[in-house]
Amino acid sequence: MSSFDPQWLSLREPADRRSRAPGPRDACARHFSGRERITVLDLGAGTGSNLRASWDHLPDRQDWCLVDHDPALLEAARRTLSAWAGAPRPDGERLAFARSGRALTVSFERADLRTEIERLVARRPDLVTAAAFFDLVSRTWIERFADALADAQLPLYAVLTYDGNARWEPGHLVDAEVNAAFHEHQTRDKGFGPAAGPLAAQALSAALRARGYAVETGDSPWRLTHDDGSLIQALANGIEQAVGETGLVPPGALAAWREAHRQPVRSEIGHVDLFARPA
Numbered sequence: 001m002s003s004f005d006p007q008w009l010s011l012r013e014p015a016d017r018r019s020r021a022p023g024p025r026d027a028c029a030r031h032f033s034g035r036e037r038i039t040v041l042d043l044g045a046g047t048g049s050n051l052r053a054s055w056d057h058l059p060d061r062q063d064w065c066l067v068d069h070d071p072a073l074l075e076a077a078r079r080t081l082s083a084w085a086g087a088p089r090p091d092g093e094r095l096a097f098a099r100s101g102r103a104l105t106v107s108f109e110r111a112d113l114r115t116e117i118e119r120l121v122a123r124r125p126d127l128v129t130a131a132a133f134f135d136l137v138s139r140t141w142i143e144r145f146a147d148a149l150a151d152a153q154l155p156l157y158a159v160l161t162y163d164g165n166a167r168w169e170p171g172h173l174v175d176a177e178v179n180a181a182f183h184e185h186q187t188r189d190k191g192f193g194p195a196a197g198p199l200a201a202q203a204l205s206a207a208l209r210a211r212g213y214a215v216e217t218g219d220s221p222w223r224l225t226h227d228d229g230s231l232i233q234a235l236a237n238g239i240e241q242a243v244g245e246t247g248l249v250p251p252g253a254l255a256a257w258r259e260a261h262r263q264p265v266r267s268e269i270g271h272v273d274l275f276a277r278p279a
Contacts, residue, residue: 006047006076008238011231013049016131016160020053021218024275028157029057031277032126037061041125043113044068044133048077048106050159052084054129055104064106067113067120074108081106114141114192121148132160132271135186135200138193142200146207155277156208160220162186164198165270172260174253181248182239201272208276215276222269229263236261 032038038059042050045066055062068074078095082088085097085104094107111120121128128149134142149156166179186197196203205215224232240258243249249257261267 004046004070004073006073008234009047009049009073010080011234012132013052015222015224015228015231016049017053019220019222019271020159021220021273023218024157024159024216024273025054025057027216027275027277028127028155031155031275032059035059035126037063038127039063039125040065040127040129041120041123042066043117043120043128043130044136045077046073046131047080048084050129050131051081051104051106053131053159054157055102056100058102058127060102062102062104064104065109065125066106067109067111069110069112071110074110078108113137117141117145118148121145121152121154124152124154126154127157128154129157130159132162134158134204135162135197136190136192136195137200138189139196139199139203141192142196142203142207146204146211149208150211150213150278153278155275157273157275158201158204159273160271161201161204161274162198163201163219163270163272165221165268167268168261169265169267170260172257174249174257177249178239178243178254178257181243181246184246184248185242201274205274205276212279213276214279215274217272217274220271220273222267222271224267224269225265226263232264232267233262235267235269 036059045068048066051064066077088095088097094105096105164183183198187195208215236258240254243254
C-alpha cells in the first residue's frame, strides 16, 4: 500500500479542513444528534487529521480507533494528537483527553486494509470514516467494502476524495495533457488493485446506493491562493513526479508546466465528500 510523508499530510491539513462540504458534514452530525457516545473507525488515518476536523461535529463522548498500515504514521499521529490535545492522559495504549466539553479516547491500530477491512468493519463501530482515501483503492475493493458496511448496517463519512478536476490560474498550454497523464498515474495499483482514482467518489456512491443506502454528497475543492504557497509547490512537484513516471508529457513541457504553476494566482483541486446511511 502507498505511504505518505507526514510533512505532506501536515501541509495539506489546513486546506483539507476548510474545504469540507457542509452538507455531508451536517448530515453526519444530525444522524448522531441526541447520542451521548459514539465509536468511530477511521480508515487510513495517517496523522489523525480526520479526527481533528470532525470531533466538534460529533457527540460529547467519542472513542476513536485510528487504523493505518504504516507504523511511522501511527506514531506521528500519536505525537501530533498529543500536542493538539495539550496534556492527554495515557490510558494503556490509548490517549484520553477532554476538549471543549467533549471527552475523547483514541487508540491506534496497524492493519492491512487490503485484507482486513471485513474484520475491522465487523466490530460494528457507530461510524466508519476516512479522508483522502478512496481514490487510492480499486473498484473491486470498494464493492467489498460496501458489502461489509451494508452487512453491518453502518454509516460512512468519507471526505476529500479526489474527483479529477484541476484548474490553475493563469493556465498553461499543457494543463490538459498533464491532467490526463496524472489521472493515468492515479489509476495505477496503489496496493489494492488498479485504483479508482478520480472516479472513486462516483463508484463509492453507486455501490452504497445499490445496497439501499441514502447518500448525500457535496463538493469539497481545495481553493488555493498565494497564501498556500508551500502546499502549491509541494502539489506541483508531486504532480510533476507522477506525470514524469508516465512518460506521456515531454520532459521540457512538463518542467515548464511546473515552473508556471509554482506560484499561481489561484488553483482549484476538486474533491467530493459523502455521508451515507442505511435507509
